[in-house]
Amino acid sequence: MPQPKMRFIPGVVPNAGTLSFSFEGNEIPARxxxxxxxxxxxxxxxxxxxxxxxxxxxxxxxxxxxxWECAVFVEGTGVVRSCGEPARPGMVVRLAEAEV
Amino acid sequence: MANPVFTPTNANSxxxxxxxxxxxxxxxxxxxxxAGNRRVVLIDDNIQPGGQYFRQLPPGYSTxxxxxxxxxxxxxxxxxxxxxxxxxTHLPRTTAWSFPQPGTVAHAGPLGSGRIAGSAVVxxxxxxxxxxxxPGWTLPGVISAGGCLNLAKAHGLVPEGRVVVAGNGPLVLVxxxxxxxxxxxxxxxxxxxxSRRLAGAALSGVVAAPGILAKAAQYRxxxxxxGAAWKTGWMVSRAHGDETLREVSIAPVGPDGRPDLTRExxxxxxxxxxxxxLMPGSDAARLLGCRMELRPDLGGLVPVRGPDLQTSTxxxxxxxxxxGIGGVEVxxxxxxxxxxxILGTPAPKQLAHRYRTLDRFRRALNSAYVLPxxxxxxxxxxxxxxxxxxxxxxxxADGNAASGSLNTLKTSSRLGMGRCQGRNCLHTxxxxxGLSPETMVETMPRFRPxxxxxxxxxxxxxxxxxxxxxxxxxILSEAKD
Numbered sequence: 233m234p235q236p237k238m239r240f241i242p243g244v245v246p247n248a249g250t251l252s253f254s255f256e257g258n259e260i261p262a263r264x265x266x267x268x269x270x271x272x273x274x275x276x277x278x279x280x281x282x283x284x285x286x287x288x289x290x291x292x293x294x295x296x297x298x299x300w301e302c303a304v305f306v307e308g309t310g311v312v313r314s315c316g317e318p319a320r321p322g323m324v325v326r327l328a329e330a331e332v
Numbered sequence: 333m334a335n336p337v338f339t340p341t342n343a344n345s346x347x348x349x350x351x352x353x354x355x356x357x358x359x360x361x362x363x364x365x366x367a368g369n370r371r372v373v374l375i376d377d378n379i380q381p382g383g384q385y386f387r388q389l390p391p392g393y394s395t396x397x398x399x400x401x402x403x404x405x406x407x408x409x410x411x412x413x414x415x416x417x418x419x420x421t422h423l424p425r426t427t428a429w430s431f432p433q434p435g436t437v438a439h440a441g442p443l444g445s446g447r448i449a450g451s452a453v454v455x456x457x458x459x460x461x462x463x464x465x466x467p468g469w470t471l472p473g474v475i476s477a478g479g480c481l482n483l484a485k486a487h488g489l490v491p492e493g494r495v496v497v498a499g500n501g502p503l504v505l506v507x508x509x510x511x512x513x514x515x516x517x518x519x520x521x522x523x524x525x526x527s528r529r530l531a532g533a534a535l536s537g538v539v540a541a542p543g544i545l546a547k548a549a550q551y552r553x554x555x556x557x558x559g560a561a562w563k564t565g566w567m568v569s570r571a572h573g574d575e576t577l578r579e580v581s582i583a584p585v586g587p588d589g590r591p592d593l594t595r596e597x598x599x600x601x602x603x604x605x606x607x608x609x610l611m612p613g614s615d616a617a618r619l620l621g622c623r624m625e626l627r628p629d630l631g632g633l634v635p636v637r638g639p640d641l642q643t644s645t646x647x648x649x650x651x652x653x654x655x656g657i658g659g660v661e662v663x664x665x666x667x668x669x670x671x672x673x674i675l676g677t678p679a680p681k682q683l684a685h686r687y688r689t690l691d692r693f694r695r696a697l698n699s700a701y702v703l704p705x706x707x708x709x710x711x712x713x714x715x716x717x718x719x720x721x722x723x724x725x726x727x728x729a730d731g732n733a734a735s736g737s738l739n740t741l742k743t744s745s746r747l748g749m750g751r752c753q754g755r756n757c758l759h760t761x762x763x764x765x766g767l768s769p770e771t772m773v774e775t776m777p778r779f780r781p782x783x784x785x786x787x788x789x790x791x792x793x794x795x796x797x798x799x800x801x802x803x804x805x806x807i808l809s810e811a812k813d
Contacts, residue, residue: 243399244488265390270487278472291472295479300751
């Protein structure tokens with residue numbers, strides 16, 4: 233069953249233009265300045281990392297940089313909190329796994 | 333180990349005041365200091381200033397007047413003008429990770445790493461959320477109330493599906509109203525406290541904080557207009573789903589604080605928002621050697637402060653939710669009061685009077701939400717430590733579970749050793765293992781530098797980095813009757 237997506241609140245005007253990055257090999261569109269977590273949630277991707285021991289799905293949780301549940305792995309950068317990481321064109325992102 | 337002694341030798345020199353945290357308390361403090369012609373270095377973990385309450389959309393985003401974002405833009409814009417002052421240095425995306433010498437703050441971030449010697453340090457690091465683990469709470473789609481507010485405020489997002497909000501405290505109301513205003517389908521709101529226990533605090537607010545009460549009533553109306561069921565005395569018992577959340581079970585709170593499963597109800601949900609309370613983020617104060625006390629009316633473990641909001645460590649002030657849960661109005665006033673104390677100027681009488689009134693109200697409100705018995709929905713299979721994937725069963729089975737010491741349990745079980753550094757799990761684990769709040773505090777593992785995970789490259793960029801001090805030893809004040 234597809235996960236219901238997030239959408240922009242009516243009246244919120246994001247920056248014009250679109251960029252895209254890849255997540256687990258899928259192309260994800262994003263607005264300039266938008267965070268990786270925001271773009272993924274709008275694309276209906278709720279699972280952002282998998283746990284080291286049990287391979288459990290985890291996603292956006294605290295939204296303020298404390299919990300690290302939204303961690304993703306960015307090629308060339310490493311593990312980042314997707315809720316605070318602006319998307320960059322061509323960024324290669326995958327689920328964070330054993331790295332967290 | 334000896335308490336670190338902060339000798340404010342630079343108190344009257346040109347050294348800047350170091351404010352940690354650019355939320356309402358930190359910004360108000362900085363504004364008042366700059367108005368008094370003092371230099372300020374404002375260190376903040378986030379990309380943009382504002383903290384949680386004044387959380388901003390990404391740079392460049394705009395909003396149409398019809399946008400239903402419940403945010404306080406005008407007051408933020410007024411505060412944020414301080415960022416343009418030549419007296420202020422703003423270090424965004426920067427972690428204050430250690431206090432290597434008295435009055436010196438070690439910081440690290442993409443803009444650079446290093447140490448700053450200050451004439452005073454103001455801790456304005458805000459609150460963190462309390463966890464209430466239950467089966468299924470780690471599923472994607474289950475988020476915290478702060479995470480929910482940031483969806484709207486920081487990302488401009490609203491979920492398309494059905495939203496359930498559950499918790500204990502004013503954040504339940506705020507999160508549900510924010511979602512409803514933004515156009516989400518909020519189907520159920522469950523507050524664990526009985527409504528009659530909240531009535532007293534509401535009455536005291538009629539005089540002390542009519543503005544805050546009016547806002548609460550407006551939130552409540554917003555939720556009911558959205559057609560949501562409003563339940564008091566109910567809690568989450570379980571969340572269901574495989575890869576993501578599909579259903580939520582709620583149940584009345586039983587006399588033992590556990591959900592009464594005989595009356596459990598299961599409802600479809602795509603997003604579950606948890607707001608089981610806030611507690612002061614005490615880590616920086618602890619690392620600075622401040623004397624601490626357990627204060628239920630202030631939301632938990634807080635630094636002891638004098639009337640000037642100075643902690644027991646000379647030259648270190650603590651303001652806002654990190655020094656006691658009080659919300660934005662208290663934070664703004666405390667920031668200003670601390671600035672006046674640092675500047676050595678008397679605070680305006682009106683401000684001091686308003687603070688006394690609000691301080692009484694927030695303590696009444698915090699106390700009104702305290703439950704007779706702590707909530708407990710975790711079963712043995714429930715994950716308690718999200719980072720290290722430890723279930724309640726694992727903790728109970730640990731050889732050190734009976735030691736009665738969180739620190740001993742940590743070393744053998746890895747409880748609290750993940751990236752959240754115990755912020756999510758230590759408090760709840762203590763409660764679930766039957767430790768009293770006093771024992772929890774006395775046996776809590778020390779915070780060690782770095783206060784937050786910092787990439788090694790950024791630490792390495794600090795050329796002066798020497799051996800880190802480890803001053804955090806919780807020093808409890810004598811209990812007051």
